[in-house]
Amino acid sequence: MSISLFMSISLATYPSIGHQTKANKERQSEKPPLDLSSFLPHLLDLFSLLHSTMGLWFVRSRLAHHLGQKMASLGALQRRSWPSVSFLQLWNPLPSELVGGFSSNPINRWSDQRFASVKAESAAPVDDRCRYQVMDFPGGKVMFIPEMRFLAESPGERISCYRVLDDDGQTISGSSFQEVSKEIALKMYGDMVTLQVMDTIFYEAQRQGRISFYVTSIGEEAINVASAAALTIDDIVFPQYREPGVLLWRGFTLQEFANQCFGNKSDYGKGRQMPIHYGSNRLNYFTVSSPIATQIPHAVGAAYSLKMDKKHACAVTYFGDGGTSEGDFHAALNFAAVMEVPVIFFCRNNGWAISTPTTEQFRSDGAVIRGQAYGLRSIRVDGNDALAVYSAVHEAREMAIRESRPILVEALTYRVGHHSTSDDSTKYRPVDEIEHWRTARDPVSRYRKWIERNGWWCDDAESELRSNVRKELLHAIQAAEKMDKPPLAELFTDVYDQVPSNLHEQERLLRETIKQHPGDYPPEVPV
Amino acid sequence: MAAALQTAAALMASSNLVVNSERFRFGSLLRSPAGRKGSVLVVKSDGRHSVSFNAGLRGGHLITNAVAAKSEASAKSTDSKPGHEVLLFEALREGLEEEMDRDPRVCIMGEDVGHYGGSYKVTKGLAEKYGDLRVLDTPIAENSFTGMGIGAAMMGLRPVVEGMNMGFLLLAFNQISNNCGMLHYTSGGQFTIPIVIRGPGGVGRQLGAEHSQRLESYFQSIPGLQMVACSTPYNAKGLMKAAIRSENPVVLFEHVLLYNLKERIPDEDYICCLEEAEMVRPGEQVTILTYSRMRYHVMQAAKTLVNKGYDPEVIDIRSLKPFDLYRIGNSVKKTHRVLIVEECMRTGGIGASLRAAIIDNFWDYLDAPVMCLSSQDVPTPYAGTLEDWTVVQPAQIVAAVEQLCQ
Numbered sequence: 025m026s027i028s029l030f031m032s033i034s035l036a037t038y039p040s041i042g043h044q045t046k047a048n049k050e051r052q053s054e055k056p057p058l059d060l061s062s063f064l065p066h067l068l069d070l071f072s073l074l075h076s077t078m079g080l081w082f083v084r085s086r087l088a089h090h091l092g093q094k095m096a097s098l099g100a101l102q103r104r105s106w107p108s109v110s111f112l113q114l115w116n117p118l119p120s121e122l123v124g125g126f127s128s129n130p131i132n133r134w135s136d137q138r139f140a141s142v143k144a145e146s147a148a149p150v151d152d153r154c155r156y157q158v159m160d161f162p163g164g165k166v167m168f169i170p171e172m173r174f175l176a177e178s179p180g181e182r183i184s185c186y187r188v189l190d191d192d193g194q195t196i197s198g199s200s201f202q203e204v205s206k207e208i209a210l211k212m213y214g215d216m217v218t219l220q221v222m223d224t225i226f227y228e229a230q231r232q233g234r235i236s237f238y239v240t241s242i243g244e245e246a247i248n249v250a251s252a253a254a255l256t257i258d259d260i261v262f263p264q265y266r267e268p269g270v271l272l273w274r275g276f277t278l279q280e281f282a283n284q285c286f287g288n289k290s291d292y293g294k295g296r297q298m299p300i301h302y303g304s305n306r307l308n309y310f311t312v313s314s315p316i317a318t319q320i321p322h323a324v325g326a327a328y329s330l331k332m333d334k335k336h337a338c339a340v341t342y343f344g345d346g347g348t349s350e351g352d353f354h355a356a357l358n359f360a361a362v363m364e365v366p367v368i369f370f371c372r373n374n375g376w377a378i379s380t381p382t383t384e385q386f387r388s389d390g391a392v393i394r395g396q397a398y399g400l401r402s403i404r405v406d407g408n409d410a411l412a413v414y415s416a417v418h419e420a421r422e423m424a425i426r427e428s429r430p431i432l433v434e435a436l437t438y439r440v441g442h443h444s445t446s447d448d449s450t451k452y453r454p455v456d457e458i459e460h461w462r463t464a465r466d467p468v469s470r471y472r473k474w475i476e477r478n479g480w481w482c483d484d485a486e487s488e489l490r491s492n493v494r495k496e497l498l499h500a501i502q503a504a505e506k507m508d509k510p511p512l513a514e515l516f517t518d519v520y521d522q523v524p525s526n527l528h529e530q531e532r533l534l535r536e537t538i539k540q541h542p543g544d545y546p547p548e549v550p551v
Numbered sequence: 552m553a554a555a556l557q558t559a560a561a562l563m564a565s566s567n568l569v570v571n572s573e574r575f576r577f578g579s580l581l582r583s584p585a586g587r588k589g590s591v592l593v594v595k596s597d598g599r600h601s602v603s604f605n606a607g608l609r610g611g612h613l614i615t616n617a618v619a620a621k622s623e624a625s626a627k628s629t630d631s632k633p634g635h636e637v638l639l640f641e642a643l644r645e646g647l648e649e650e651m652d653r654d655p656r657v658c659i660m661g662e663d664v665g666h667y668g669g670s671y672k673v674t675k676g677l678a679e680k681y682g683d684l685r686v687l688d689t690p691i692a693e694n695s696f697t698g699m700g701i702g703a704a705m706m707g708l709r710p711v712v713e714g715m716n717m718g719f720l721l722l723a724f725n726q727i728s729n730n731c732g733m734l735h736y737t738s739g740g741q742f743t744i745p746i747v748i749r750g751p752g753g754v755g756r757q758l759g760a761e762h763s764q765r766l767e768s769y770f771q772s773i774p775g776l777q778m779v780a781c782s783t784p785y786n787a788k789g790l791m792k793a794a795i796r797s798e799n800p801v802v803l804f805e806h807v808l809l810y811n812l813k814e815r816i817p818d819e820d821y822i823c824c825l826e827e828a829e830m831v832r833p834g835e836q837v838t839i840l841t842y843s844r845m846r847y848h849v850m851q852a853a854k855t856l857v858n859k860g861y862d863p864e865v866i867d868i869r870s871l872k873p874f875d876l877y878r879i880g881n882s883v884k885k886t887h888r889v890l891i892v893e894e895c896m897r898t899g900g901i902g903a904s905l906r907a908a909i910i911d912n913f914w915d916y917l918d919a920p921v922m923c924l925s926s927q928d929v930p931t932p933y934a935g936t937l938e939d940w941t942v943v944q945p946a947q948i949v950a951a952v953e954q955l956c957q
Binding site: 359 | 707
């Protein structure tokens with residue numbers, strides 16, 4: 025018992041073990057700046073402890089603990105210049121045979137004795153005496169055990185991932201999934217393609233300087249469209265900024281997208297938000313707010329409202345792997361579980377939060393595992409498998425509404441595009457990794473193979489669809505660009521329900537200034 | 552309204568003031584170690600012991616206790632009058648209850664607001680009446696229950712979010728500023744957020760820095776927020792009801808030391824305008840602008856000033872955003888002298904903004920520089936004397952008026 029206990033302690037305190045990513049390995053080649061002063065105290069610790077009577081196991085675990093902390097702080101300061109693996113190799117002064125070979129270590133025998141009583145008790149068979157050692161504690165009965173047993177930092181195996189279509193777009197035999205009609209299946213495909221075309225053209229428009237900013241959803245088309253397809257229009261969506269496909273599915277037109285990106289007078293947001301921060305009251309899609317994860321508690325509030333009104337609908341909120349580090353994520357999951365409200369938390373785990381890989385974002389097995397800790401039913405799903413996403417969200421919605429409970433869905437995917445137009449992701453991740461996900465793992469072509477196999481799709485239909493979307497979008501962009509910007513008065517409306525006197529005054533002064541200095545203000549803005 | 556003003560004025564002029572306020576003050580002292588769990592009901596019952604303990608702790612030269620409850624004798628004398636007598640926290644509760652009766656969309660959320668009734672008992676009994684869902688106890692996470700309120704508000708509910716202490720709302724600052732204040736605007740008016748965020752704030756009785764926050768200044772520059780501070784049972788109820796009915800997010804500041812203030816308020820339904828200042832004492836010589844608890848320090852000083860032959864006009868500005876420049880302007884045009892008295896921070900505080908607004912708008916009417924008495928720019932200290940020196944005292948107000956009127 026003691027040996028396994030020690031092993032688990034020391035392993036638990038090495039945060040890097042089991043988390044060597046490709047990116048991490050690559051970074052090992054970089055030489056980290058060695059700050060001797062920072063781990064000199066650890067060496068001193070080591071020596072003093074070696075001479076103490078505490079025993080080597082304790083030295084090791086304590087050191088490891090120190091290192092864990094040190095590495096955590098280093099990680100925050102200089103994430104990429106201090107690869108954790110090489111750090112471990114650097115400091116470890118112990119002969120390598122001791123690292124894995126505790127049994128041959130004489131000091132270990134001492135520690136066997138040290139915990140002899142514990143071992144004796146734990147070795148005893150579970151008898152009646154143990155069965156009585158149960159405590160009623162809020163939440164249920166808690167069993168007392170004589171062993172000192174720490175919960176492992178992770179279950180031995182990673183949570184498995186639900187999938188329906190294999191890499192070739194064939195349904196995996198024995199997979200359970202929600203049937204999709206031809207009509208829905210084709211609309212799903214059409215919207216996924218539209219989203220791809222939209223991303224390509226808007227991205228280009230940004231590069232040409234016609235809009236200031238854009239965010240693509242490339243690689244996450246299945247998540248966008250298939251999750252939306254599994255919902256109804258009555259379900260309330262609290263998006264982040266990489267889910268325009270949900271809006272597309274609900275009927276937002278290309279012209280409406282273009283109007284928002286160009287911030288013209290037909291934009292529902294009246295030109296007040298960056299591109300991609302869409303919002304539509306009509307389509308139950310709440311306006312995107314830039315700070316990460318603030319929409320998650322909103323969704324819980326909306327679900328609370330749905331529960332109060334006994335509506336047959338749920339709230340759905342989307343966020344990325346980075347968003348799960350925000351306090352709002354944790355609190356919202358906890359709130360939803362406690363309040364038993366119908367909400368689906370949809371995590372798009374796409375591997376990257378701008379330049380931060382998930383290995384530097386969290387040490388848990390993704391987001392899905394956290395659901396259980398908060399008392400939520402959760403599922404991990406292949407985010408590049410439209411049928412799996414559709415089926416999982418469909419079932420999640422049914423459960424959420426029927427049982428009035430929150431559900432967490434984690435979709436594994438990859439952000440094929442850059443974070444935004446302000447980012448060049450090839451600076452921090454290998455191009456072949458991006459290419460692999462863009463081609464071999466592309467959710468759109470995988471899904472296309474499935475509809476083709478069903479006889480619902482062909483090359484002609486494909487080229488016609490792409491060409492039509494392209495034409496329509498180019499037309500929409502031209503129209504959006506030509507359209508007037510919102511008038512000056514709109515600068516002051518909607519701050520409050522009515523324009524208060526101080527804003528009236530500010531508006532008056534602004535108009536006066538413009539009148540006096542017309543050359544200094546853009547002529548195309550209606551005053 | 553006028554009747555209530557007179558009542559308030561009578562209250563201030565009452566000779567029982569000192570005794571009563573001593574009572575109140577001691578109650579708070581005893582309460583302070585308990586901090587968040589403090590109950591106003593306990594406060595009252597502790598009054599008896601106050602005199603000796605109080606004297607030992609603080610110098611008699613400071614008149615810091617300008618909050619008062621009516622004596623029993625005066626209560627009896629008003630029994631025959633219309634209306635009913637309530638404490639300020641009960642007035643807030645009445646406001647909540649009436650609005651919940653009137654509109655099924657009104658709901659309450661926060662920590663311990665349910666069967667516990669809120670730390671200052673403002674939601675007492677409401678969970679029993681309206682159920683656990685409409686009076687929702689949330690786990691502890693200020694940012695998230697505020698966010699939840701915003702989500703619910705965008706869905707059409709009218710949540711009243713209680714911050715157990717205004718200082719804790721700093722934890723909700725992101726939701727309040729980024730979402731609550733902006734989403735109506737950024738959505739192009741598609742989504743409204745008719746939420747009320749309320750709770751006890753201000754410098755209490757030795758509650759330490761974090762429990763004695765003066766956050767008005769933090770919130771004042773958030774676009775989209777409206778802010779009001781209540782100071783009497785009458786306006787507490789009226790402002791609460793108006794805030795709930797408003798389509799805008801409203802922050803309602805209550806003051807920890809005013810919850811036990813007693814006043815006779817009308818039986819019938821009324822609301823107070825959220826943008827309106829309140830005339831407390833008409834006068835001719837100098838305009839004193841104040842709000843929340845400082846109103847009572849000002850009225851203490853006003854008593855002294857009247858005895859000295861001055862005639863100050865006292866206005867409770869009540870609306871901290873936007874300022875009621877109409878009423879304030881009328882007063883400035885009459886007296887030509889302005890003193891601002893506030894509990895807020897000196898730097899970047901409400902007083903600083905108000906002074907700027909007066910100078911901008913009424914410069915030509917001013918016969919003297921606008922004076923502003925604010926709290927010191929320090930975290931509120933715990934020790935009683937230090938705390939007293941942090942906030943404005945009536946003697947300073949008297950001195951300032953004398954200087955202004957020279």
